[in-house]
Amino acid sequence: VPSSISMPGGKGYCHVEEEEKGGEEERPAYTCPFMIEDALVEGGDKPPSCSDLKRFFCSKYNNKHGAKCTLDPAKIELKVGSKVIPDDSKLRDYVSAGDDVFVKVLESSKISSLNGAKDASGTNTTHTNGATSKGTIKMKVYAHYESAASSRQDPNATQVFQITDAEKTVGSLIEDFVRIYNEKHKNDSEVQGLDTYSLCARTDGQVVVPADAPVAKTFKNGDDIWIVTLEEAMKENNEKIVVNSSDVKNAIELSKVKAKDKSYYYWSRKTTDEAPAPVEAPKQIRTRAAKEDEMIYYKTISSYSFEDEDGWVKVYISMPKVGELPE
Secondary structure, eight states: OOOOOOOOOOOEEEEOOOOEEOOOEEEEEEEEEEESSOOOSOOOOSSOOOHHHHHHHHHOOOOOOOHTTTOOGEEEEETTTEEOOTTTTBBGGGGOOOOEEEEEGGGGOGGGGGOOOOOOOOOOOOOTTTTOOOOOOEEEEEEEHHHHTTOOOGGGGGEEEEOOOTTTTTTHHHHHHHHHHHTTTTOTTTTTOOOOEEEEEEEETOOEEEEBBBHHHHSOOEEEEEEEEEEHHHOOOOSSSOOOOOGGGSHHHHHHHGGGGGGTTTTOOOOSOOOOOOOOOOOOOOOSSSOHHHHHHHOOOOOOEOOOGGGEEEEOOTTTTTGSSSO
């Protein structure tokens, strides 16, 4: 079997972080293992979809913590690193054995006690980043070590941080990230530890953020923070991009200009006024009838994934029981 063919499967881990209010736990944290190839819910797909994992996780969570808080599959998102998994996608196209899947609880899914306290007039006092009228902060950010997260080979390259201190700086968040990352890799001789003072953070738009900038004033709830080496940051133009929206044709192009290669639409085909290429007539490539043994071992590839790192395009397909074949 070629070395570029991956064998998806195994066990993944789905997590939801705790949420506190007034120093008391409102939504308990929970971690649930799941099988990437096996059906997770009755009547579900095999291999399972993201939608199946949502139902499976919420069922397990509500059985354990339903008296305090419940989760609704329709009101959560599942993320691997910075990527949101589409509901109809197969898990094995996004998740490998040992990977962590994080649950992002949407604002509308929180029970009333999680939506912020109300004052005497009934007005909700919770602000955009979770800051209440008393100045407390309730927000979550996703920090990624960019060089490792982009390859999806290191499950520890992404960490979730609950921000409760309005004055917490980006520099202290980097220190926390490095401490956790190095602790998880202390027994791995192949992974080089990180040095806090050789790193910086930047936004989705690749704008470098000063180390003394408060996280709560620089980022919004649910934002991604990209941690890169100073050397890498110096190679690129990190000046803040000012875009005149009237000069951009549509929202897709505006996203590409602002976020560059981290735009959701980065791989979207550029629109032109050229006529489409002519469609070639189909060509017959088989001139004989299939042999009997060819039909016995024939199987259509119905799902696959690919990557184009290091100048190579690699296609990953599932080959069940390939390990049982003779060498």
